[in-house]
Every structure is written in structure tokens, then in C-alpha cells.
Amino acid sequence: xxxxxxxxxDHNKAVIFSLADEGAEIKRISSELKNSARLSGGxxxxxxxxxxxxxxxxxxxxxxxxxxxHICDAESILIFGPGEAKSExxxxxxxxxxxxxxxxxxxxxxxxxxxxxxxxxKHFLK
Numbered sequence: 001x002x003x004x005x006x007x008x009x010d011h012n013k014a015v016i017f018s019l020a021d022e023g024a025e026i027k028r029i030s031s032e033l034k035n036s037a038r039l040s041g042g043x044x045x046x047x048x049x050x051x052x053x054x055x056x057x058x059x060x061x062x063x064x065x066x067x068x069x070h071i072c073d074a075e076s077i078l079i080f081g082p083g084e085a086k087s088e089x090x091x092x093x094x095x096x097x098x099x100x101x102x103x104x105x106x107x108x109x110x111x112x113x114x115x116x117x118x119x120x121x122k123h124f125l126k
């Protein structure tokens with residue numbers, strides 16, 4: 001069996017469920033994204049906001065790179081979750097020439113680990 005991966009992702013965490021010859025595995029990755037209050041006041045406001053945006057962007061980039069490291073060897077990838085994180089990661093996969101490995105892309109609400117496992121098994125073991 002090829003390695004098949006189901007990935008539920010939002011900006012706070014990713015849950016990766018892998019199916020392969022070696023068995024099944026679940027991995028959780030936290031973004032450790034820290035939202036801090038923005039400063040206010042004149043010209044410093046723009047500078048502080050730009051700095052904060054760069055910091056958050058860097059944290060998200062590190063998070064997506066860690067997720068990528070866990071799914072890059074998959075032959076089939078199902079991506080689902082709420083919000084924009086799945087689209088942002090999809091762009092990263094496109095840039096790394098893994099777009100063809102994406103076999104599904106869906107919007108879903110928050111899910112428990114058991115719901116994620118059931119969804120991935122249903123998708124790949126039809």
C-alpha cells in the first residue's frame with residue numbers, strides 16, 4: 001500500500017493521519033501561534049504592526065514547513081479543515097510540486113481525532 005495521508009488543519013493545530021504498509025499513525029502538530037495585542041500610536045503603529053505581521057507570518061511558515069515535512073512522502077493527500085490554513089498550505093504544496101498528490105480538498109468544522117481517522121479511512125479504503 002502506498003502512503004496515504006489525511007490532514008485536518010487550522011491555524012492552531014494540524015492532525016495528520018497516515019495509512020501505509022507499516023500501519024496507521026496519527027501525529028499532532030501545534031502551531032504555537034501567539035497572538036499578541038498590537039501597539040497603538042502614530043508612526044510607531046505602522047512599524048509595530050509590520051513587525052507583528054512579519055513575526056506571525058514567520059511562525060505560520062515554520063508551522064507549515066513542519067506539517068510539510070510529515071506529508072511530503074505521501075502519494076495521496078486529503079486536506080480538510082476550517083478557515084484559510086488549508087488553502088495556505090495547499091499553495092505551499094503547489095510551490096513544492098506536490099499539487100498532483102492532493103486527492104481531496106474540503107471545508108469542515110472542528111473534528112475530534114476519531115472523526116478525522118474515520119473520515120480518512122472512509123476516503124482511502126472505499
